[in-house]
Every structure is written in C-alpha cells, then in structure tokens.
Amino acid sequence: MATPANPPSHKRQRLEPPGSTQLPPPSYQTQPGNPAGGVGIPPPGPGNPGETLPAGPGNPADVQGVPAGNPPPGTGNPSLASGQAEKKAVRIKPGTHHVRESEWPVGYRPTKSSMELILRYLGKAFYQDAVPPAANGDDIADYNTRFDSATALNCTIQAEFINYGSYINEARAHIMEAEAKLAEVSKSKYSTIATNLGMLGEDHKLFMYECLAAAGLKRFAPDIHGSHDSMYNLAHERVALYTFRNIAARGGLAFMGCDTSLVTQHAWTSRMYRNFQFSRIRDIILREARSPGAVAGALAMSNSGKRCKALALKRKKHLVGQAFRPHTVRIVENQDSVSDEEPPPKEISVEAVQQAATASGNDPRAYIICEKEGRNEKVTTFVRALDHERRAVELRAANSRPGKMTERLRQPKIGGPAPKSARTKLPVGVPLDYYAPDYYNSLTIRERNDIAIAATFKIGLPVEELCERAHWGEWRGLDYDTFMTLHGNEQLAAYEIPTAEDMRVLAEYEKIEKELIAQLDELDMVEEELDPEANGGAAGGDRMEIVNQ
Structure with missing residues (x-):
C-alpha cells in the first residue's frame, strides 16, 4: 500500500482561521462606485459610464464581480505590514455612520484630519464647537x-x-467671507483648526470654492436630516472628495501628514467624509438645536477635564518621587479633586502687562484658579506649596532652557473672591479630609456613605499648619498606622460617617418609598380606566375607545 505524501501526524492540529479582511465601509447599494473625478481616470467602459470612476487600488470597481463599496475579497488590508495581525471585523449597524477606532486602517488619523480640515474650510467652521450652516430647503x-x-x-x-x-468670481466671494471669519476666529479663540487652515495654500482654497460653485451649490451645507445618497448630499460628497484628492495629490496637505496612498482609496475616503459629516457634524447641529450653547459648554468641560487630569498626574509623579506615602498621594491623584481655571483673553496688550507688573493685581496672562466647593483649606495649602516646588524642579531640569514655559501660569484671585469652579462632581476615592468637615457633614447619608466606603485611607494630611513646605519632613515618611495615631484619629472624629444602623434605616425607608411609588402608579392606572374624562378623554362613544387603548 502506498504511503500518502502527507501522512497524518496523530497530533492535534492548530487550524488557522481563514484570511479575514479589515471591515470595509458599508456597501451603499444606491450609490455609484466612486465620485466624479479623482486621481487616475480609467478609460470608459461598462463599469465606468462617463469616465466618472477613478482608478487605483482602493477602487472597488477595479475588480470584476465586486459590488460597488466592497473591497476585493481576500486582499486584506494594504496598510498593514507583513506579518502584522489585522484588526477584528465588527459589524456596523445599518443606517449609522459612526465608526469605532479599531475599524479604521493603520495610520489613518493624519489623513482623516486632513479630510476634516478641508470640510471645515468649505463649511466655514473654524473651531471645534462651531455650528455649520443648515441646508436650505429650496x-x-x-x-x-x-x-x-x-x-x-x-x-x-x-x-x-x-x-x-x-x-473664479463666485469662488473669490466665498474666499473673502471665509478669510474674514477665519481672521476673527484666530484673534478670539485658541483654535488649532484655524492655525492649520492658515497654512493651507491660497490656490488650494480658491480651488475648493471653484469646485463648489461648479457643482451648482451656493454654499457647503449638506442635509444632515436626509439620506446620504440623495442627489443634494451626493453633490456635496463629490465636491469634498474631488477637492480633497486633488489638493492632497498636489502636496497641499503634506504639513498635516496626509497619506496619499490612502487618499486614492475611495472606500475609505468616502467613509471618512460620511463619518465626519453625518455623525460628528450631525450630532453638533442637533445638540445645539435642542439646547443652544450646549456644544461650547461641553467642549469647555472636556478641555477642562483634560487639563485637570494632566495636572493631577504631574502632582502624583512629584509626590511619588519625593517618597510621600500612598495615603497622601491619594489626595491629589484624582482629576476631580483638581481646581480648574478661567482662561485669560487671547488678545492682551503690552500696556496691560506692564501695568499689572507695577500694581498688586493678577497678571493679565494668568489663568485664575477657581474655588473648588467643599475642599479643605489644608488641601489647598498643600497643593499650592507642591506646585511651587514642582515648577522649581522643572526649571532646574537638565533639559530646561531659558524662557521655556513648562506649563500655564496659574494664580489665585487677587483683590476679590475666586470664581466658582464649574466642575461640581464630588471626587470619590480620596481620603475624607479632602473635604472640609462641615461640608462633608452637610451631605446626604447616601453621599457620605459612598465617599467613606471608597476612601481606602480615611485621613491623608495633617493639620493645616503642618501642610506648609517647611514641615513636610515631620510627617512625610510615616506609615499609615503611625500617621493616624499622631495626626489622623483626632481629625477623623470631626467627620460624621454613617453607621450600619443609619444605612439599615435608610434602606428600609427607600424600600417603603419604592412600594409607595408603585402603589401610586397602579392607582393612577385604575383611575384612568374608571374615569378617562379626567385625563383628557372624550364623552360618550369615545370613552370605550380610550378604555380599550
């Protein structure tokens, strides 16, 4: 009997999964394969009517038998290096243009940012919380x-x-309006978008608005309430992708790090456009319509949270480097325990700076530290001394240079009360003495219990007099038990921590309240069935209809 060429090894074989490709953009059946124009126009044919489909490795129509919007099967992700594991494909819900981070190709971000820069200039939205114009019904x-x-x-x-x-005449009118608005934004806001748009070439800006006028559009305002494949929205997409590809091919977006190989892949550029326009911009427009000012407020809170998180990390790093014990480090490591600040105006005259130097007021370039509600005064004393020492260490570092600004200038308010902090969330996980005793005792039983349970260390700092920099050496190296004996137990007695009996009574009250609410809801339903007229019902024959409903 002949021996087979590949005899079985009688060992458990590891089955390799079939070659899976990274998730392509959804297949838009009502949309043609590619927009008009682009890089490398193929000759006309049955799959390319009117020479409107650009060629390239990303064009789905380049492979026979592949529907428009889908990549060739088994080709994988061309952006992935050899041997690199591909990202897991995730199904996208139909009707949505939201895209997860893991679904984009490797190295997509500079290209996507370049696309958004083009769209923001076309829509004259030059900062993050700018609300683009709405589409005109006519x-x-x-x-x-x-x-x-x-x-x-x-x-x-x-x-x-x-x-x-x-x-060109219509384009110049758009350019004058856009540049005037861009100059105004650059003076009044700290906008990276406006800075990047200032680096975009004038000929590229003119080209964008020439194409917009050529498409018969008076302004760039996609209909975010309508379908992405309506004629009106498809025209906007054609303008955006055509100008984006041509400007990128000419090197106009090189300063953004735009990947020109990814630009030629229509499947991804189309998805980038729709993700930005029908997901992000749509959310901004709808949120602003529901609550005017909500977009700017949310952006301010987001930026404030990032600053507080970065400052908390710097403080923690310095305390750990100074061999402070964990019960003290826990005071500063929570970003919700950091005070935010009010930014200064962007336009500050030299006279104002000189006048502030001779007077006793705040520096006009400084960020004014806000007052954190409920924070213990000794915590404020400690973190200000900590920041003073930390900045001095940074200036003495080997990589520092004269005139280098390590971080923003933050000052307490001089000559008046400090502004109230807009960040009202209670920090959880910090020692109890982060809060002033009177403030902690004024909280509800549930709040006090949650804070006390989350506090691994009950006390983190000694009395305020010992929080000054000159006295740190007296208690910095004490272990937690010794620290509590010498400094903590006496302070802890001032905090009214809920007892087990308090929580048992509270649980009983909450149970009774839930039962009472359920009974009231049931009673309301019975009253509606017995007397529908009392709830806006009609008389006579309409009564039975309401009861049946």
Missing part, C-alpha cells in the same frame, strides 16, 4: 428634482469640474 428640492440618477449627476458635475476656472 436648494435641496432643486437638486433632488434636477437629477433623476446618480449617473446623470456624476456626468454633469464631471463636465463642470473640468471648467472649474470659469467660476
């Missing part, structure tokens, strides 16, 4: 009735893109 109706198919739209726009130079 423009939407005009576009949706003018074209009956995406192919007709592509052919018309492609022909107009070729003659984009004839729309």
Whole structure:
C-alpha cells in the first residue's frame, strides 16, 4: 500500500482561521462606485459610464464581480505590514455612520484630519464647537428634482469640474467671507483648526470654492436630516472628495501628514467624509438645536477635564518621587479633586502687562484658579506649596532652557473672591479630609456613605499648619498606622460617617418609598380606566375607545 505524501501526524492540529479582511465601509447599494473625478481616470467602459470612476487600488470597481463599496475579497488590508495581525471585523449597524477606532486602517488619523480640515474650510467652521450652516430647503428640492440618477449627476458635475476656472468670481466671494471669519476666529479663540487652515495654500482654497460653485451649490451645507445618497448630499460628497484628492495629490496637505496612498482609496475616503459629516457634524447641529450653547459648554468641560487630569498626574509623579506615602498621594491623584481655571483673553496688550507688573493685581496672562466647593483649606495649602516646588524642579531640569514655559501660569484671585469652579462632581476615592468637615457633614447619608466606603485611607494630611513646605519632613515618611495615631484619629472624629444602623434605616425607608411609588402608579392606572374624562378623554362613544387603548 502506498504511503500518502502527507501522512497524518496523530497530533492535534492548530487550524488557522481563514484570511479575514479589515471591515470595509458599508456597501451603499444606491450609490455609484466612486465620485466624479479623482486621481487616475480609467478609460470608459461598462463599469465606468462617463469616465466618472477613478482608478487605483482602493477602487472597488477595479475588480470584476465586486459590488460597488466592497473591497476585493481576500486582499486584506494594504496598510498593514507583513506579518502584522489585522484588526477584528465588527459589524456596523445599518443606517449609522459612526465608526469605532479599531475599524479604521493603520495610520489613518493624519489623513482623516486632513479630510476634516478641508470640510471645515468649505463649511466655514473654524473651531471645534462651531455650528455649520443648515441646508436650505429650496436648494435641496432643486437638486433632488434636477437629477433623476446618480449617473446623470456624476456626468454633469464631471463636465463642470473640468471648467472649474470659469467660476473664479463666485469662488473669490466665498474666499473673502471665509478669510474674514477665519481672521476673527484666530484673534478670539485658541483654535488649532484655524492655525492649520492658515497654512493651507491660497490656490488650494480658491480651488475648493471653484469646485463648489461648479457643482451648482451656493454654499457647503449638506442635509444632515436626509439620506446620504440623495442627489443634494451626493453633490456635496463629490465636491469634498474631488477637492480633497486633488489638493492632497498636489502636496497641499503634506504639513498635516496626509497619506496619499490612502487618499486614492475611495472606500475609505468616502467613509471618512460620511463619518465626519453625518455623525460628528450631525450630532453638533442637533445638540445645539435642542439646547443652544450646549456644544461650547461641553467642549469647555472636556478641555477642562483634560487639563485637570494632566495636572493631577504631574502632582502624583512629584509626590511619588519625593517618597510621600500612598495615603497622601491619594489626595491629589484624582482629576476631580483638581481646581480648574478661567482662561485669560487671547488678545492682551503690552500696556496691560506692564501695568499689572507695577500694581498688586493678577497678571493679565494668568489663568485664575477657581474655588473648588467643599475642599479643605489644608488641601489647598498643600497643593499650592507642591506646585511651587514642582515648577522649581522643572526649571532646574537638565533639559530646561531659558524662557521655556513648562506649563500655564496659574494664580489665585487677587483683590476679590475666586470664581466658582464649574466642575461640581464630588471626587470619590480620596481620603475624607479632602473635604472640609462641615461640608462633608452637610451631605446626604447616601453621599457620605459612598465617599467613606471608597476612601481606602480615611485621613491623608495633617493639620493645616503642618501642610506648609517647611514641615513636610515631620510627617512625610510615616506609615499609615503611625500617621493616624499622631495626626489622623483626632481629625477623623470631626467627620460624621454613617453607621450600619443609619444605612439599615435608610434602606428600609427607600424600600417603603419604592412600594409607595408603585402603589401610586397602579392607582393612577385604575383611575384612568374608571374615569378617562379626567385625563383628557372624550364623552360618550369615545370613552370605550380610550378604555380599550
């Protein structure tokens, strides 16, 4: 009997999973494969009517038998290096354009940021909390009735893109309006977006608005309430992707680190556009419509949280380096325990700085430290001494240079009460003496119990007199038991920590309250069935209809 070429080894074989590709953008069945124009126009053919589909490795139509919007099967992710594990494919819910971080190709961020920069300039939204203009109903109706198919739209726009130079007058009007607004934003806000837009070439800016006018659009305002594949929205997508690809190919986005190989992949650039326009911008518009000012407020709180987190990390690092014990480090490591600050105005005159140097007021360039509600005065004394020493250490570091600003200038308010902090969340996990005893005792039983349970160390600092820098050596190296004996137990007696009996009574009250609420809800339902007129019902024959409902 002949021996097989590959005899079984009688060992458990490890089955390799089939080659899976990274999740492509969703297949938009109603959308043609690619926008008009782009890099490398293939010859016309049955899959390329009107020469509107750009060629390239990312063009799904380049592979026979592959539907538009889907990558070739088994090709994998071209952005992944050899031997590198691909990201797990995650199903996307239909009808949404939200994309998770893990679903993008490797190294996508500079390209996506470049795309967003182009879209923000077209929409004249030059800072993060800017609300783009809403779409005009007449423009939407005009576009949706003018074209009956995406192919007709592509052919018309492609022909107009070729003659984009004839729309220079309309483009210059847009440029004047955009540059005036950009200059105003640059003076009044700390906007990285405005700074990057200032580095974009003037010819590229003019090209964007020439293409916008060539497409017959008065302004760049996609209809975020409508479908992404409506004629009106497809026209905006064609303008955005066409200008983005051409500007990137000319090197206009090199300062952003834009990956030109990823730019030619229509599947990803289209997804980047829709993710930004129909997910992020849509959320901004809807949130601002529901609550005016909510977008700016949320952005301010987000930036404040990042600053507080960074400052808490610096303080913790310094205390650990100075051999402070964990019960003291725990005071400063929570970002919710850090006071935020009010930023100074961006435009500060030299005269104001000179006048502040001779007077006893705050430096106009300083960030004014806000008052943190409920924080113990000894904690404020300790962290200010800590920050003073920490900044001195940074200035003495080997990599420091004269005039280098290590961090923002923060000062307490001089000549008046400090502004109240907008961050009202109670820090949990800090020692109890972070809170002033009177403030802690004024909280509800439930709040006090939650704070006490989360506090691994009950006391973290001695009395306020010993929190000055000159007295740190007297208690810094004490272990927790010795520290509590010498400094902590007496302070702990001032805090009214809920007892087990208090929590038992509270649990009983909460149970009775829940039962009472359930009974009231049931009673309301019975009353509606017995007397529907009392709840807005009608008389006679309508009564039975309401009861049946």
